[in-house]
Amino acid sequence: MAEPVIGFIGVGLMGHGMAKNIVEKGFALRIVGHRNREPVEDLVKRGAVEADSPRALAAACDVVVLCVADSATVESLVRGPDGIAAGGRPGLVVVDCSTANPNSTLALEAELGRMGITLCDAPLSRTPKEAWEGTLDVMVGADDATYERIEPVIRCFAGRIVRVGPVGNGHKMKLLNNFIAMSYGALYSEALTLGQKIGIAPEVFDSVIRNGRMDCGFYQTFMKYVLERDENAHRFTIRNAHKDMRYVADLANAAGVANFIGSAVNNYYAVAEATGGAGKMVPMLSDVVAGLNGTKLA
Known part of the structure; x- marks a missing residue:
């Protein structure tokens, strides 16, 4: 089976180091541009490919990781006309590493599920230093089958993974x-x-x-x-x-x-x-x- 293509949205303070570890561990990586071009250009030099929208990124990926500021941003990235839902194929897994409102997470899970897209939550603990070193703590809310698919990706930036139950429990x-x-x-x-x-x-x-x-x-x-x-x-x-x-x-x-x-x-x-x-x-x-x-x- 071919290695999955990973998408990453949110290459800021935490996301830059996380994405760096994903591409350095050998995964094909697609990223969406960030207002700060420095991490984007660094990741492209390391082998990542920049997509021009969340829609285009989702269409090219098997797993999409989000690391953004809040639930409003996650909702926009998923539901927008150029968003993940518009481009994602059945079988896509979206891993939300943001710190988000669990009520929003569960609503998005239901919406995407009707399209054959799986959403799970995997928020983080520790700091950008550990993100860069690949030693973050990650709390994962996912069923067994989904966890099996995303665990190799999360291992790229995690020093400790704790499964906390079904989707929503991570957040x-x-x-x-x-x-x-x-x-x-x-x-x-x-x-x-x-x-x-x-x-x-x-x-x-x-x-x-x-x-x-x-x-x-x-x-x-x-x-x-x-x-x-x-x-x-x-x-x-x-x-x-x-x-x-x-x-x-x-x-x-x-x-x-x-x-x-x-x-x-x-x-x-x-x-x-x-x-x-x-x-x-x-x-x-x-x-x-x-x-x-x-x-x-x-």
């Missing part, structure tokens, strides 16, 4: 993961601000938390910004964090679950975005919270 689990992560960001920001106000400097705070039971990878990248002002230490924007927290709120509302902590965390990111911080990285929330309380951490 549900991703939102739970990001709920915890973004809550840590808000918690660190508030704790650091309180510490600064009562005479505990960030350096002292870090000397106690680091290498203790409360240390973790997220804490380390967060504090690399706080202590060293490295804006690239944790490359995940406040805009995306706020979007994910809105999706968490939707999930909680649909389930009838009181989401007190989620609401508080959401408001922190909402304030940060509304005051001009949308494109800043999550650890920079610490500056926003400090400023709201009349102090600075730097």
